Structure formats: structure tokens, C-alpha cells
Amino acid sequence: xxxxxxxxxxIFLIIIDKSHVLCYNRSMQxxxxxxxxRFSVRDLYTIHYFKYAKNFVGPGExxxxxxxxxxxxxxAEIVAGERKILLKQGQ
Numbered sequence: 001x002x003x004x005x006x007x008x009x010x011i012f013l014i015i016i017d018k019s020h021v022l023c024y025n026r027s028m029q030x031x032x033x034x035x036x037x038r039f040s041v042r043d044l045y046t047i048h049y050f051k052y053a054k055n056f057v058g059p060g061e062x063x064x065x066x067x068x069x070x071x072x073x074x075x076a077e078i079v080a081g082e083r084k085i086l087l088k089q090g091q
Contacts, residue, residue, distance in 0.1 A: 052076075 069078055075088045
């Protein structure tokens with residue numbers, strides 16, 4: 001995707017994910033990289049930040065919209081339908 005020559009000449013890199021990088025060139029101009037849009041978020045209901053006790057267990061809930069979970073520290077087992085998913089810090 002990126003020419004090795006271009007990356008060596010770049011003086012500043014921001015890694016967006018494993019396949020996309022935002023670079024400045026030598027004249028400090030942004031070089032655009034087109035990203036594939038996997039999905040679009042048009043509405044946001046609310047944002048919460050919680051710190052739970054180590055052995056916290058919640059009653060569970062159900063709703064008709066997606067929920068984004070990010071583990072800031074420690075780990076958590078998330079239940080989605082019949083699936084149990086262990087998320088660790090940074091996931």
C-alpha cells in the first residue's frame with residue numbers, strides 16, 4: 001500500500017490501525033489516505049464511563065441498538081446473546 005521510499009522520507013507517522021497510517025511529508029503537509037468505510041455512526045445515545053469493583057456482576061439488559069464497550073483497565077466478561085466474550089485492557 002505504501003511505498004517504502006515514502007515511509008522513510010516521512011518525518012512523522014500516526015498509526016490509525018494496522019493497515020492505515022497518516023503521514024506528514026518533508027514540507028509538513030498532510031498526505032491523505034483513503035479509508036474504507038465499514039460502517040457509519042449517525043446517532044449517539046449516550047456515553048458512560050464506569051469503574052466497577054473487581055468482582056462486579058450486573059443484572060444484564062437488552063436494547064434495540066448497538067453498544068460499544070471499551071476496557072480501560074483490567075478485564076471484563078461481556079455477554080452478548082448466548083456469547084460470552086472476555087475483553088482485556090485496551091480492547
